[in-house]
Amino acid sequence: MATKKRYLVPGDYMADPSVHVWDGKLYIYPSHDWESGIPENDNGDHFNMKDYHVFSLNGDDPMTSEVIDHGKVLDVEDIPWAGRQLWDCDVARKDGKYYMYFPLKDRNDIFRLGVAISDSPVGPFVPQPDPVRGSYSIDPAILEEDGKYYMYFGGLWGGQLQRYKDNKALESAYLPSGDEVAVPARVVRLSDDMLGFAEEPKPVVVVDEEGKPLTADNPYRFFEASWMHKYNGKYYFTYSTGDTHYLCYAIGDNPYGPFTYKGVILTPVVGWTTHHSIVEFGGKWWLFHHDSVPSGGRTWLRSLKVCELTYNEDGTIQTIEGIDE
Numbered sequence: 001m002a003t004k005k006r007y008l009v010p011g012d013y014m015a016d017p018s019v020h021v022w023d024g025k026l027y028i029y030p031s032h033d034w035e036s037g038i039p040e041n042d043n044g045d046h047f048n049m050k051d052y053h054v055f056s057l058n059g060d061d062p063m064t065s066e067v068i069d070h071g072k073v074l075d076v077e078d079i080p081w082a083g084r085q086l087w088d089c090d091v092a093r094k095d096g097k098y099y100m101y102f103p104l105k106d107r108n109d110i111f112r113l114g115v116a117i118s119d120s121p122v123g124p125f126v127p128q129p130d131p132v133r134g135s136y137s138i139d140p141a142i143l144e145e146d147g148k149y150y151m152y153f154g155g156l157w158g159g160q161l162q163r164y165k166d167n168k169a170l171e172s173a174y175l176p177s178g179d180e181v182a183v184p185a186r187v188v189r190l191s192d193d194m195l196g197f198a199e200e201p202k203p204v205v206v207v208d209e210e211g212k213p214l215t216a217d218n219p220y221r222f223f224e225a226s227w228m229h230k231y232n233g234k235y236y237f238t239y240s241t242g243d244t245h246y247l248c249y250a251i252g253d254n255p256y257g258p259f260t261y262k263g264v265i266l267t268p269v270v271g272w273t274t275h276h277s278i279v280e281f282g283g284k285w286w287l288f289h290h291d292s293v294p295s296g297g298r299t300w301l302r303s304l305k306v307c308e309l310t311y312n313e314d315g316t317i318q319t320i321e322g323i324d325e
């Protein structure tokens with residue numbers, strides 16, 4: 001039986017949802033797609049987003065509750081170091097302040113990660129003057145645990161992760177192929193002031209059941225869109241496989257991994273990208289994601305969706321079909 005799904009913002013194009021529950025209320029931090037007229041290419045130039053909105057649910061059932069648009073909370077024009085392309089963001093709360101982490105190309109067309117701060121979960125967010133020192137690539141996602149904050153990040157192709165090794169820029173980008181080990185996402189603990197890295201970013205290694213890292217030719221290897229949640233004391237690293245269009249998961253015993261590959265959460269959707277977050281709310285688990293059905297398949301015009309996520313008794317996740325028959 002097809003999983004019931006709901007489009008959350010039918011009046012606009014929103015994608016890459018990061019979702020958090022604070023004080024019993026659910027907040028959604030998506031990318032804001034629009035028709036900029038930039039032709040589609042493998043570099044993702046057509047994802048030319050220029051602002052963020054925040055949404056919240058007026059109720060505790062994502063399938064039926066009213067979705068409130070809190071309006072524009074950050075504009076690329078207000079970011080002092082901005083070049084172009086505001087991609088997937090995430091927000092963390094610490095000591096009553098809210099920290100939005102966002103990827104943006106600087107004026108040299110290099111993706112960096114920025115921070116913007118607010119006193120409210122619904123913004124507005126005020127950007128810091130410079131990007132996070134030592135940051136690179138895209139798709140930051142934050143895990144909070146025991147007062148520590150971990151950022152997962154990175155994405156291939158247009159996300160530029162293939163341009164870095166050991167946190168240094170390479171002379172030329174290198175994308176492994178065949179049975180070479182796949183490019184990993186990165187994880188880093190944030191500094192106490194939430195504005196920087198407290199350590200060097202480390203690779204997020206995804207291994208098979210024999211403990212071998214997934215290889216570049218494995219259709220289920222990491223590409224972009226990291227997310228981290230905990231279930232029954234285990235750490236679930238979830239991600240998009242990009243050019244093979246799956247959302248997958250791998251399970252570990254601590255925030256740094258390694259993580260053992262377990263399976264597919266969502267099969268390919270209509271549209272090239274697939275991106276998500278997972279959250280417990282109202283006594284159930286939910287998969288927030290996007291597809292391009294409402295825009296007729298235009299992959300740069302994506303729409304926010306939600307559906308319930310189901311765990312089996314052994315902690316594995318039931319696969320959801322991305323396309324409903």
Ligand code: FUB
Nearest residue numbers: 047087088224225273275
């Ligand atoms: O929205 C732009 C990019 O597309 C995101 O950063 C990626 O994860 C993909 O969804």
